[in-house]
Amino acid sequence: MISLEAIKERLEGQFGSRLLDRADFRDEVTYAVAPGDWMEVLSFCRDDPQMAFDQLDCLVGDHLPERAAAPFQVVAHLVSHTHGQRLRIKTALAEDPTLPTVTNLWPSAGFDEREAWEMLGIAFEGHPDLRRLLTTEDFEGYPLRKDFPLRGTIGGRIRTELKGKI
């Protein structure tokens, strides 16, 4: 069993200034990395015996329109059963976001990435089966983006201000 402090030290010792940001909030730690370092940091977290994050709890896409340069982010929540610790790693993405897939590290990311792709338009390179998951095949738009309206119907009564958005 290794404490969260030791895990922080190990990760910071390995990557140093490539970890762009660290946030400690409510006993949870969040690291921000560049999209280019995404694969390297995550595979280090999984494979290093002092980290041993053997489970990806979830991979969440997010939209922050107020952050104009990088309006998208992907957040990975890792769990280590060996050490009983949790870690959150996120990366900020610009418009037309793409990120390498982590399905080769944790196969459970398959549905997560498909969901992030259909809901936010974040493409995952190398994903074996990047299709729509929860919405219909002919659905247009990215529902979880903040500019997507909450109300409105397709086919029946369409509010004119929503034209082109749904």
Add this chain to the structure above:
Amino acid sequence: MSEPATSGPATSGYISSTGEPEPHGYSVEVPPLEHRPTLDELKERKARTRQNVETTGEILTVSMGPQHPSTHGVYRAVLDLDGEVVVDIRPEIGNLHRGVEKLSEERTYHQIIPITDRLDYLSSFAMNHGYCEAVEKLMGVEVPARARYIRTITSELCRLSNHIMWLGVHIMDLGTQTFFCICFRDREYILDLLEMLTGARLTHSFCRIGGVAKDLPDGFAHKCRKVVEFLPKRVAEYERIVKQNRIYYRRAKNVGIFTSEDCFAWRVTGPPLRAAGVVRDLRKDEPYAAYDEVNFDVAVEYNADVYDRFLVRMKEIRESCKIIEQCLDNLPDGPFLAKDSVHTMQLKKNVMRDAGAMIHDFYQVFHGPDAPKGEVYRATEVPKGEFGVYIRSDGGTKPARIHFTTPSFYHGQVLPAMARGEMLADVVAIFASIDVVLGDCDR
């Protein structure tokens, strides 16, 4: 129905220990009691019980669901079959997608509670509870002791109702109708308790930020005690009917083996993970509510197959009864809702009598509770596995992004890995054994 006498002491019930060859080409093993297979043994057993799908002939594609009764809802699995051997499965979900996360972004933290009911509608309170734990972590709300105990009791009642319902449906999938009715009759006692406590049988919406909606009603403790004393006897009867039934044993034993390594990689949590010999239970590992103040054992089995998932759930029912009894014994006095007017609702009985309470009630209903800026993730152990809630808050009364990491979402994804190389009829048993509810899966 009796077995021909074999050498050695007679095995109890109907389990055959003759080792006669099965149609699969392997024989049913009766492992000695307390034999715990190692990971390598399990891997070897997994390889042995699965058919080789590389040498395939003509492939037949069959669509199972979304209206198939054994898919427990609107799950659709497209099966590629070679004869009766499953070569590949493509799961199709989303028929019950309601956009829960998008809806939640437009609501205040109080208004999201009824939405979480509709995730896993067979254990609604556990979902309310998991969500409220996450919000309390974000806002730093201290929950009074009595509320923590009431939450524990209600969560465990949901676990009982969920597992009993699961058992009935699982056994019905494998061929018997009567047992389904037996389980539904027993589930009714628990639903009566939940109705007495929360006023609803299915979607409770009973949890509140900082506590619960109501105190325990008069006579609840007495009635609850009677049920939890009665249920372990019923579990013994379920086990007498199912555990040593030859048909169930052969359809469940060594079917759908999924080792602990596979479980971690595919994020399989809850009873299927514990059936693979992993002592992992968030009630112990990351305790919440009153779980660190009661004594209970984590239910673990070691063979990682459908049969052991059944055994784990039966053990969990017994442990839940123990937890409820201890909570009723040690139930502390005091308030059942935190006195924190910035984050919690006021008691309705005070609103019309007390000016301060009325102002705070007005504030909570029309404005909502204020959250600090930051992001939290809180996972709790719901009956189906680990339920995580990720909240990113920019401050204000609504979450900027909320994500529900539901166990069934990953359990729906894992079916191909779990059933590839098994027979077609085993898909039904395997799918039932991981306990997918589609409201939970599609969100």
